[in-house]
Amino acid sequence: MSAKKQEPKILNTTDFQPDGFKWTRLKKIDWEDETGRKRVWEAAERSTRGKAGVDAVAIVALLDHPSKPLSTVILEQYRPPIGNTCIELPAGLVDGGESPEDAALRELIEETGYGGDGEGAGKATVEEVSPLLVSDPGCVTLKDSSNAELTFTLRSVVSFSLTNANMVLCTVRVKLSESDPEPKQKLDEGEHIIKRVVEVQELYNVLLDYNKKGFTIDARLAHWAMGYHMATRFDKK
């Protein structure tokens, strides 16, 4: 552990929300780093975080069938910011007053039908809840060596992040019976989501295949699948 001169701290934040924007705003953050230097960070954030302090949940569903391999459900959904259909875990916003676990079970029912009261829905229980996670806390460092408009010292490093969006990942086990049919989604009007059941062991290869076909893959789903893949590959060594 390297010695710090001080704890970094935030001095001031200023919001900018252009006319016509309802859900999203830009934020300028003045902060002081570990050496006492004053720096600036640009961020975007949702202007709508709920009371619970958790923006969103994602769900790894474990479909537990008496005679089929352990499977999970992934979704195909068109996403305007990338102009493409994205492959994702079931996920959604935590409503005000709702727990992440409740939100996970509700979203799973809506987007996949599993855990609901329809035919083949099975019985869903939340098996594990992750800590509060941040989706994009600033994995990018922008190096600037020349731009005179910058307010920091020469050759400064602008570590920046786009969002403070947070989430929780819930693992939900769905107990199915031998002859359960595929349950029906309960999508809201205006939602166009295609679900696909995939064997967990095959998930990584299925994602590579989606990629070859021109779909975009969500980073969190891919990281889960790559971690799983790594463990099974490692065990085989």
Add this chain to the structure above:
Amino acid sequence: MSAKKQEPKILNTTDFQPDGFKWTRLKKIDWEDETGRKRVWEAAERSTRGKAGVDAVAIVALLDHPSKPLSTVILEQYRPPIGNTCIELPAGLVDGGESPEDAALRELIEETGYGGDGEGAGKATVEEVSPLLVSDPGCVTLKDSSNAELTFTLRSVVSFSLTNANMVLCTVRVKLSESDPEPKQKLDEGEHIIKRVVEVQELYNVLLDYNKKGFTIDARLAHWAMGYHMATRFDKK
């Protein structure tokens, strides 16, 4: 697979970058959904994507030592948007003209020392490169039932995303020798990053422990660790 009436498409985009913002802008996207309905999406994006089309890389380093368990490196770094120290994978921006593999090896050297030319750096090779991934493509759906200012129909569903930021995850194997010391980081001035070597098998528990101590955990690192954990747990059943 549900039938689609048409492929969704983007009609128009409008950018807003308030005075004083250099790296980040807001974007209003007019699009037409699967049923031909015109809708609006708000997004934020980096205004600095490089030529390669890949914003960033993250690195899962596999430290391969003759007599120690397979380990990886994670980082502690203060992130102003969340006002807290975040636990993350090594990561960084892909420079113009650089391949994601080169960026991964360069960032690994800078942030951890592994793969560089210092003592104990070992020999690093990129073992696997993920497809292009999007970090936050819109896992959140905001339900609005009443707001009159909304331009969409009543009880519309506003699926929205904050960013179009993309990344690639590289798995890098680092071959170490028996008596290699811990290599030194090569941080840029202004970077304050603490590295920690963790047994891969212990990663999930280490993250839970960080969470208990008040650190924030990056979603992608957590998803990788949870996928790995799930596979080893599943194999034990």
